[in-house]
Amino acid sequence: MADGIYILANDVVFDHLVALLNSLEVNGAKNIPVCIIPYDDNLKKVRSHISLLHNVTLFDNTHSIDFWENFATQAWTSHRKAQQVWQAKGWGQVHGLGMHRKFCCFDGPFDQFVYFDCDTLLMGSLDYIYQKLDEFDWVANDFQYKSDLNYVFDLSSPKLAEFFNLGQLQSQIFCAGWFASKKGILNRNNSNQMLDKLTSGEAEILSLRGTDQPLFNYLVARSGISFYNFAYHQPARVTGNHWSSKFEVIDYILYDKGRRLTYLHYMSISAAKFTRLCAGEDVEIPYREVFLHYRYLKSPQTRPKLAPPNLLVRLQRNLKTWGIQKVNNVQFKLRNFWDR
CATH class of the missing domain: 3.90.550.10 (Spore Coat Polysaccharide Biosynthesis Protein SpsA; Chain A)
Incomplete structure (x- = not known):
């Protein structure tokens, strides 16, 4: 068979x-x-x-x-x-x-x-x-x-x-x-x-x-x-597979609470983002290093050196990390900072 x-x-x-x-x-x-x-x-x-x-x-x-x-x-x-x-x-x-x-x-x-x-x-x-x-x-x-x-x-x-x-x-x-x-x-x-x-x-x-x-x-x-x-x-024995989950990365293999994943699925993330990443743009993608490792596994010399993100992109990423969603909240915090 x-x-x-x-x-x-x-x-x-x-x-x-x-x-x-x-x-x-x-x-x-x-x-x-x-x-x-x-x-x-x-x-x-x-x-x-x-x-x-x-x-x-x-x-x-x-x-x-x-x-x-x-x-x-x-x-x-x-x-x-x-x-x-x-x-x-x-x-x-x-x-x-x-x-x-x-x-x-x-x-x-x-x-x-x-x-x-x-x-x-x-x-x-x-x-x-x-x-x-x-x-x-x-x-x-x-x-x-x-x-x-x-x-x-x-x-x-x-x-x-x-x-x-x-x-x-x-x-x-x-x-x-x-x-x-x-x-x-x-x-x-x-x-x-x-x-x-x-x-x-x-x-x-x-x-x-x-x-x-x-x-x-x-x-x-x-x-x-x-x-x-x-x-x-078998939910207690099965790992997740969606990129939105938090997995541990060991030697470019993902683990869910110590259990090795069978696969990682990037569904709902635009293919255009990966194309831009592979063209050298600093695109934020979950488990980006894992993806790049496998993409250039056989041709590491062609792996792009990512250009550093501009100020606006860095600010947006920081705001996301801080959990600040609304512009008026950002402005309020900045005003308070400068008024000290």
Whole structure:
């Protein structure tokens, strides 16, 4: 049985991709093959980089890409509220259509796989994830279930309670930026059955506070796919993974109360910030040294020397540290200082 890793990427997130691939190699996944699913056709740097790597390939099944883009398009165009909101914002029929290409994982070469959003770094072994796939068809490891269910499903829709037990549903939601599953778990047959349900009115229960994530969660829950979330079932033994948490850094590995993380996810931080950082700008990013370590692991001579921030940026950072949020508070403190 072939295990593998999928990553969604293009040149916009090239710095992320290099850092992630390097972290995979040195933190426990060196011998696991990687397949990159193209977010779009902006792939010049990606193609050049992976041509030098022996275990990384580019997903090139255009029939699969077309199928899943069409699937996502039909699902979301049947969501009347989504179409009204997105049209008012000047967006396309499907917000973030490229994100839905990650569904191509189910048509790829790997029998079992772990999917990574590109803005992720591997910190530890994935062996326990693959082992759990012997028991379940879908495995997650995140604390999404502790957040607002409205991020995934539209709680204002009266249809939601018709199809799901809301209490049970809360415990089963997951982040679609990192998960594990198997080839063919979502396929032409069951996806078309789900599409019939979506286009018959069920699409309205999908939240608009995400792109692919509501659709992934809907398909897993509505299909009854066997599901396991380490963070839910073993919370005392599982680490966090979101950059907003406070982790200990030892030799560029992150630890949560002494437990080594499996991965660090930079979700919701703009890729443009990382691009600016790698261009030499002093951009404030959590665990910045960790990211730069993996980004330039194989080319330390190209690591940029960051230009010192200007006075305004330093002041803003100090104000953030001090917890001063309002301009009038700042002015009051400065006036008091100078009036002494």
